[in-house]
Ligand SMILES: Nc1nc2c(ncn2[C@@H]2O[C@H](COP(=O)(O)OP(=O)(O)OP(=O)(O)O)[C@@H](O)[C@H]2O)c(=O)[nH]1
């Protein structure tokens with residue numbers, strides 16, 4: 001974050017949602033700090049500001065734990081994009097997106113863009129276990145070769161087709177015509193916060209896609225200010241209210 005800039009107006013908001021432990025915070029760390037580091041389960045939420053060309057994008061990390069569920073719709077208010085994140089080794093984490101998280105996006109912008117993201121892809125595919133696979137395309141036709149030092153391969157519980165089906169469901173839930181929306185192919189990602197695989201590609205594709213939303217908002221003259229000197233971390237008390 002540039003030291004010289006005391007305050008910045010976020011032009012647009014991107015929110016990361018998903019069950020606990022799917023790797024939301026790790027994805028944000030990977031993108032913003034270029035590393036995979038230890039995390040503790042998020043309390044409430046926290047945001048990061050990203051400068052994208054002349055625009056400022058706030059990216060909101062949210063808590064997946066059920067006790068913070070009530071806060072989700074508050075974080076989604078006015079969002080231009082929502083990243084619905086699951087863990088490719090955990091079927092339930094995909095189901096939770098539909099059962100628990102989708103309704104939280106009711107407060108997002110009417111033209112909100114949705115990305116479906118299957119994280120922890122390194123656990124199911126040795127081709128993306130290397131440390132420098134950021135953004136690389138893995139050739140699905142190549143055989144998976146397990147090298148003796150690779151971590152064990154886990155069963156992939158969620159296929160890309162499952163993710164695409166969820167994307168269609170999201171569009172139906174929003175009352176949108178599939179043909180008029182961004183194609184599932186473009187909006188379903190598999191990532192690894194651990195190796196960096198596809199992480200830049202995810203965030204940067206979304207940033208490009210929300211640009212029209214920024215221009216629209218600017219033309220409507222909306223604004224809000226965030227003080228970047230005291231990065232905000234919203235904590236909650238036991239009752240789940242902001243403290
Ligand atoms: N192998 C692997 N582990 C990951 C990956 N991303 C996250 N993890 C691990 O998964 C655990 C949870 O990661 P977090 O980023 O804290 O998950 P979260 O979704 O932010 O969880 P909450 O804050 O509780 O909602 C940690 O032990 C991470 O190290 C990944 O891409 N690959």
Ligand SMILES: [Mg+2]
Nearest residue numbers: 024025041042
């Ligand atoms: Mg977290």
